[in-house]
Amino acid sequence: MSAEILAAPSSGIAPVGHYAYDQVDRAFLHDRVEQFRDQVARRLSGTLSEDEFKPLRLMNGLYLQLHAYMLRVAIPYGILDSRQMRELANIARTYDRDYGHFTTRQNIQFNWIRLEDTPDILARLATVDMHAIQTSGNCIRNVTCDQFAGAAADELLDPRVHAEILRQWSTLHPEFSFLPRKFKIAISGSPNDRVAARFHDIGLVAKPGRHGTVFDVFVGGGMGRTPIVGVHLRDNLPEEDLLAYLEAMIRVYNEYGRRDNIYKARIKILVQALGAEGYREKVDAEFAAMDRARYRLPPETVAAIRARFGTPALDAPSDAAERLAGARRADAAFDRWVRTNTHSHRAAGYISAVISLKPDGGIPGDATSAQLDAIADLAERFSFGEIRISHMQNVVLGHVRQDELHALWQELGRAGLASANIGLIGDIIACPGLDYCSLANARSIPIAQKLSARFANPDLQERIGDLQIKISGCINACGHHHAGHIGILGVDKKGEEFFQLTLGGSAASDAAIGQILGPALPEDSTVDAIAHLVDAYLVHRTDGERFLDTYRRLGAALFKDAVYALA
Amino acid sequence: MPLLENGRIVEDFWTTIGGDELLPPTGPVIVPLDRLEDGLARPAGEKLGVALPPDAEIAVLRAALPRLALVGVTFPTFRDGRAFSQARALREHLDFAGDIRVTGRPLPDQYEFLLRCGVSTVQLPDGADPAVWARAHERFTTAYQxxxxxxxxxGFGLRRFLA
Structure with missing residues (x-):
């Protein structure tokens, strides 16, 4: 390959909210697809055994699940453009059973994939600058981000440029692609934590410093069978040291993290074993010894990557807010949806809209190809073609004009996407569970559907208020049950599916791990138990108090009685 | 076992010594870390290498390094990536300019990573196809860190050109 294509990329209209690939990025993806095509051919011909093929397919996001292969496609920092969304719809139609599933790490999974189709699927993804690199394996996974980044009124700075820098830096990283275990980084630019920074291997909070961007760094948080809230490692890390410091942090982990026991291999276990001070000392020693100039992130590099991001031309009419207020007064159902499914925007006359993928009785995070296409169309019409996936398994249109919000809502209704339940009891997170996953002990989806149907009444949901239910089908905690206000964990009791309840968890700035309420229950009793918990809360709450706060104020005894005293 | 350098098979002049074998009086030898003293006791002109186990800190080689022409790092399985950090630290922290040789069970798909972390030679595992390794070396022309x-x-951003 000639050196000239390494020159600065040509200018053009960049997609809003994410990095625009150039020919070098595309050539790299092409090489990666051809590498995998070669590996699949070797597997199908028998040259590669399944044992040898497994690590190679996992590095391309291809899992062998209970019934079929599952392909996990990366959505870097949760941002897509409408062209990419339409290709995902195409793949769902052509190679899957006409739907996809958005995950808690802002990715999308296709559950019914044939091995021989995967090179073609990856090639089609590459035509829209997408891939499945590092969506699996013991490497640095997709970097996740605030779903309201670049739009939220409470944000200090848009963290997506740094998320992209971390995506590039971690892509086929020569030293960190065979770590003791998977490694997850989240980045936020708001003091209101919407990325669960304290539940990641590394959580970064970006903010403006006196001399440019700085980062607060958290390390060693996580869920799984040992849930731990991350340690606050340092404040005000200068931007130019960002990569050097991350290199030092992950090197210490690569060298000292446990490799003898898969359940003790995450960085959280190392940080606990060394203690926060012990780990910090090792990182500081590495940071002091390394060639810092080599790993320096200069402001010109940040600026060059920032220049590849499209920005929305925000220009709402001066009466946009007024017109929205009028539409809300005229239409109670719309007014309800605005109350629950929108988020304040930094620019006057704009608002962020959340499209719920949690219909009454539905499967959290699933979307049909027709819905994916509809979202792509609506993003183009209402939000500069930009689409965001949230770790709550919903979709966000970031920049909607307030005077156009009613029209958007009507279109969403036609596509079956206007559920007004964001942040409410119907906005359930669930992992795929035993319906798909070979690790699961229990099915997560049916219980999510039953709860969603039980609390479908929108008046009831709004009366209950902010209440997050999170469901995992096994101890690996992909449904983040530890961080649910109400967490549900599927367990296997002598071949039967039971569910353990935890209360009081939170992934937000008040991060906490939920506490087990009592003995596990069968599925139907679990649904009843949650209804009893909600009843007890409604009786005992003070004005405006969230379920979580009532639990924290009154303790577990009252809720324990509500569930178990009747039994 | 064939030895790979820059994607090509080269001749291996080194003899690897086991835990209780006698050291030959002359010729290049690679000793295990716990026999480093025996190796250093040989005449200064005799080429010496040492095989580092994955859990060793490279700092243990600091004093001996001027006498070492080779350091071996190893992959007990391809999943165990500690050798990447050992190789990188040998180059970056100790400025080691000699041969860094990989042994054990690496995958061809790891070859470019190894080279980028400072490894110079790979002792191919049994049954490895050198052509697959050579192809892996030529697969990518761009890296991002x-x-x-x-x-x-x-060029642009964090990119570098892989020769």
Whole structure:
């Protein structure tokens, strides 16, 4: 390959909210697809055994699940453009059973994939600058981000440029692609934590410093069978040291993290074993010894990557807010949806809209190809073609004009996407569970559907208020049950599916791990138990108090009685 | 076992010594870390290498390094990536300029990573096809992050050109 294509990329209209690939990025993806095509051919011909093929397919996001292969496609920092969304719809139609599933790490999974189709699927993804690199394996996974980044009124700075820098830096990283275990980084630019920074291997909070961007760094948080809230490692890390410091942090982990026991291999276990001070000392020693100039992130590099991001031309009419207020007064159902499914925007006359993928009785995070296409169309019409996936398994249109919000809502209704339940009891997170996953002990989806149907009444949901239910089908905690206000964990009791309840968890700035309420229950009793918990809360709450706060104020005894005293 | 350098098979002049074998009086030898003293006791002109186990800190080689022409790092399985950090630290922290040789069970798909972390030679595992390794070396022409191998960091953003 000639050196000239390494020159600065040509200018053009960049997609809003994410990095625009150039020919070098595309050539790299092409090489990666051809590498995998070669590996699949070797597997199908028998040259590669399944044992040898497994690590190679996992590095391309291809899992062998209970019934079929599952392909996990990366959505870097949760941002897509409408062209990419339409290709995902195409793949769902052509190679899957006409739907996809958005995950808690802002990715999308296709559950019914044939091995021989995967090179073609990856090639089609590459035509829209997408891939499945590092969506699996013991490497640095997709970097996740605030779903309201670049739009939220409470944000200090848009963290997506740094998320992209971390995506590039971690892509086929020569030293960190065979770590003791998977490694997850989240980045936020708001003091209101919407990325669960304290539940990641590394959580970064970006903010403006006196001399440019700085980062607060958290390390060693996580869920799984040992849930731990991350340690606050340092404040005000200068931007130019960002990569050097991350290199030092992950090197210490690569060298000292446990490799003898898969359940003790995450960085959280190392940080606990060394203690926060012990780990910090090792990182500081590495940071002091390394060639810092080599790993320096200069402001010109940040600026060059920032220049590849499209920005929305925000220009709402001066009466946009007024017109929205009028539409809300005229239409109670719309007014309800605005109350629950929108988020304040930094620019006057704009608002962020959340499209719920949690219909009454539905499967959290699933979307049909027709819905994916509809979202792509609506993003183009209402939000500069930009689409965001949230770790709550919903979709966000970031920049909607307030005077156009009613029209958007009507279109969403036609596509079956206007559920007004964001942040409410119907906005359930669930992992795929035993319906798909070979690790699961229990099915997560049916219980999510039953709860969603039980609390479908929108008046009831709004009366209950902010209440997050999170469901995992096994101890690996992909449904983040530890961080649910109400967490549900599927367990296997002598071949039967039971569910353990935890209360009081939170992934937000008040991060906490939920506490087990009592003995596990069968599925139907679990649904009843949650209804009893909600009843007890409604009786005992003070004005405006969230379920979580009532639990924290009154303790577990009252809720324990509500569930178990009747039994 | 064939030895790979820059994607090509080269002749191996080194003899690897086991835990209780006698050291030959002359010729290049690679000793295990716990026999480093025996190796250092040989005449200064005799080429010496040492095989580092994955859990060793490279700092243990600091004093002996001027006498070492080779350091071996190893992959007990391809999943155990500690050798990447050991190789990188040998180049970056100790400025080691000699041969860094990989043994054990690496995958061909790891070859470029190894080179970028400062490895110079790979003792191919039994049954390895050198052509697959050579292909892996030529697969990618771009990388997205700094590494200790000297690469042309020209062009856009974090990119460097892989020769």
């Amino acid at each position: 700094p590494a200790v191998r000297d690469e042309r960091a020209e």
